[in-house]
Amino acid sequence: MTDDFRQLSQKLSPTQPLPSRVASILSQEISSGRLKPGDRLPTEHQIAESLGISRNVVREAISQLRADGLVRARQGAGAFVMEPEERLAIRLDPTDLENIEGMEGLFELRALLEGEAARLAAMRRTDEDLAEISAALEDMRGDEKWSEGSIEADLLFHRTIAKATGNSYIHTFVCFICDQIRRSIHMARYANQIEQLVEVNVGEHVVILDALVAGDPEAARVAMVHHITEAGRRIGIIIRNEQDKTGKGNAES
Amino acid sequence: MTDDFRQLSQKLSPTQPLPSRVASILSQEISSGRLKPGDRLPTEHQIAESLGISRNVVREAISQLRADGLVRARQGAGAFVMEPEERLAIRLDPTDLENIEGMEGLFELRALLEGEAARLAAMRRTDEDLAEISAALEDMRGDEKWSEGSIEADLLFHRTIAKATGNSYIHTFVCFICDQIRRSIHMARYANQIEQLVEVNVGEHVVILDALVAGDPEAARVAMVHHITEAGRRIGIIIRNEQDKTGKGNAES
DNA sequence: ATTATAGGGTTGTAGGACAAATTTGCTTGT
DNA sequence: ACAAGCAAATTTGTCCTACAACCCTATAAT
Numbered sequence: 141m142t143d144d145f146r147q148l149s150q151k152l153s154p155t156q157p158l159p160s161r162v163a164s165i166l167s168q169e170i171s172s173g174r175l176k177p178g179d180r181l182p183t184e185h186q187i188a189e190s191l192g193i194s195r196n197v198v199r200e201a202i203s204q205l206r207a208d209g210l211v212r213a214r215q216g217a218g219a220f221v222m223e224p225e226e227r228l229a230i231r232l233d234p235t236d237l238e239n240i241e242g243m244e245g246l247f248e249l250r251a252l253l254e255g256e257a258a259r260l261a262a263m264r265r266t267d268e269d270l271a272e273i274s275a276a277l278e279d280m281r282g283d284e285k286w287s288e289g290s291i292e293a294d295l296l297f298h299r300t301i302a303k304a305t306g307n308s309y310i311h312t313f314v315c316f317i318c319d320q321i322r323r324s325i326h327m328a329r330y331a332n333q334i335e336q337l338v339e340v341n342v343g344e345h346v347v348i349l350d351a352l353v354a355g356d357p358e359a360a361r362v363a364m365v366h367h368i369t370e371a372g373r374r375i376g377i378i379i380r381n382e383q384d385k386t387g388k389g390n391a392e393s
Numbered sequence: 394m395t396d397d398f399r400q401l402s403q404k405l406s407p408t409q410p411l412p413s414r415v416a417s418i419l420s421q422e423i424s425s426g427r428l429k430p431g432d433r434l435p436t437e438h439q440i441a442e443s444l445g446i447s448r449n450v451v452r453e454a455i456s457q458l459r460a461d462g463l464v465r466a467r468q469g470a471g472a473f474v475m476e477p478e479e480r481l482a483i484r485l486d487p488t489d490l491e492n493i494e495g496m497e498g499l500f501e502l503r504a505l506l507e508g509e510a511a512r513l514a515a516m517r518r519t520d521e522d523l524a525e526i527s528a529a530l531e532d533m534r535g536d537e538k539w540s541e542g543s544i545e546a547d548l549l550f551h552r553t554i555a556k557a558t559g560n561s562y563i564h565t566f567v568c569f570i571c572d573q574i575r576r577s578i579h580m581a582r583y584a585n586q587i588e589q590l591v592e593v594n595v596g597e598h599v600v601i602l603d604a605l606v607a608g609d610p611e612a613a614r615v616a617m618v619h620h621i622t623e624a625g626r627r628i629g630i631i632i633r634n635e636q637d638k639t640g641k642g643n644a645e646s
Numbered sequence: 647a648t649t650a651t652a653g654g655g656t657t658g659t660a661g662g663a664c665a666a667a668t669t670t671g672c673t674t675g676t
Numbered sequence: 677a678c679a680a681g682c683a684a685a686t687t688t689g690t691c692c693t694a695c696a697a698c699c700c701t702a703t704a705a706t
Contacts (some may be wrong), residue, residue, distance in 0.1 A: 216668030
């Protein structure tokens with residue numbers, strides 16, 4: 141066990157704070173199955189000694205795992221791995237988004253979710269929602285070129301549609317996914333090809349807004365899926381066979 | 394500030410560990426807007442003194458916030474609230490799921506996500522996937538009545554379909570939502586009416602499996618949405634106008 | 647004016663001490 | 677011999693002090 145710990149502790153960049161590294165080590169011990177649900181973790185003293193750190197750091201690490209519902213600590217007894225269905229946080233590994241497959245998967249999920257969100261929004265949007273959405277669209281074309289403010293307005297457009305569904309969970313999830321994608325785009329080298337395609341981008345948003353105004357759920361969904369698919373294609377991401385399912389094409393025959 | 398802290402600290406059940414309570418306090422300070430992105434948190438010493446606790450507890454609390462990407466601590470400078478798009482964890486408030494509206498919202502999201510997941514799974518499922526899915530279905534009808542094992546098999550059925558999409562993000566999200574719903578059902582008083590409806594439930598699953606075997610995406614999606622809608626209705630949850638969108642009905646006129 | 651330097655303040659880590667709770671094993675009474 | 681209860685050891689929870697590493701600012705030197 142201590143050997144495993146030492147191996148893992150070197151695979152993490154030393155720039156990260158120590159408690160986070162320890163939390164990653166323990167987290168991997170759990171997700172890899174070396175520590176199964178119900179098992180007891182080594183005592184804080186053992187972990188501290190085995191890693192050559194203070195118990196304080198170990199406690200901060202375990203505190204993170206506890207917050208995620210990964211382990212449950214009982215005073216006097218120890219810390220125990222919880223059942224998978226007890227987890228109460230969802231956390232994405234940033235390294236998964238650095239390769240192209242990860243981004244493709246996230247874009248596909250985004251198309252699904254936001255497409256359905258647009259469909260619901262078309263049915264339930266209030267007038268205030270429409271006002272907010274078109275305001276975001278104005279900010280988008282108002283700001284010049286592809287400035288920072290333009291991107292922010294773009295995101296606001298999508299977030300507001302998700303909010304217009306009236307379902308706070310959909311709103312939360314859409315916000316989360318958008319943020320992940322935005323972060324990846326920012327720090328990756330994606331942000332080079334995208335420059336003067338703003339007109340196309342704005343045009344796709346207009347189609348979505350029109351469908352929302354008209355209250356046409358299916359048109360809104362199709363427009364949103366199309367927009368996200370195209371937006372992904374512009375930065376080199378292809379979403380595999382995301383065929384529209386309006387009844388035109390069948391899977392078999 | 395200290396007054397706010399003291400108020401909040403009493404609204405949380407004293408049974409929870411102290412660091413988690415402090416984390417909730419700080420988290421609410423942020424989400425409520427009293428602490429805006431870019432703001433610096435009070436120093437650990439100030440927080441500790443203001444709450445009458447040790448700096449150690451404060452550090453564990455901040456450690457949790459840091460893990461969620463809510464704040465970023467810089468040695469020597471302080472802890473700063475991060476921008477919303479930097480958040481790297483999504484966490485649901487368990488109290489939101491105790492009322493009926495929260496469950497309805499979550500069921501709606503579940504229907505959207507799993508419906509689309511079933512559609513993708515119908516196109517991409519391998520033979521192994523089908524084997525796993527039907528195995529779960531066998532376990533479901535094999536176990537008697539509505540036992541614990543039967544519920545577990547039911548969940549496995551849904552998880553495996555999500556996995557068959559080949560998209561790990563969809564799998565992760567579906568697993569997370571299913572776990573939330575399961576937990577709510579377990580600890581709530583929902584688990585009384587559901588008893589001898591197993592046959593109906595199994596029947597709905599069979600329809601889904603058939604569509605997956607046939608490779609019919611739209612049929613799989615409709616079957617999944619129908620199943621989740623009915624499953625919700627059985628425990629008293631109605632998903633508002635989740636009309637099927639196969640082209641039969643339009644929103645306006 | 648610009649650069650160096652010194653100082654105070656803040657977070658990061660270490661280590662010790664004790665309280666609270668659980669587990670285990672032993673003792674003791676019947 | 678058996679059971680109940682008690683005591684000790686173990687483990688987490690909290691507090692405390694101390695120092696290192698680092699940031700920021702103000703002061704001083706060039």
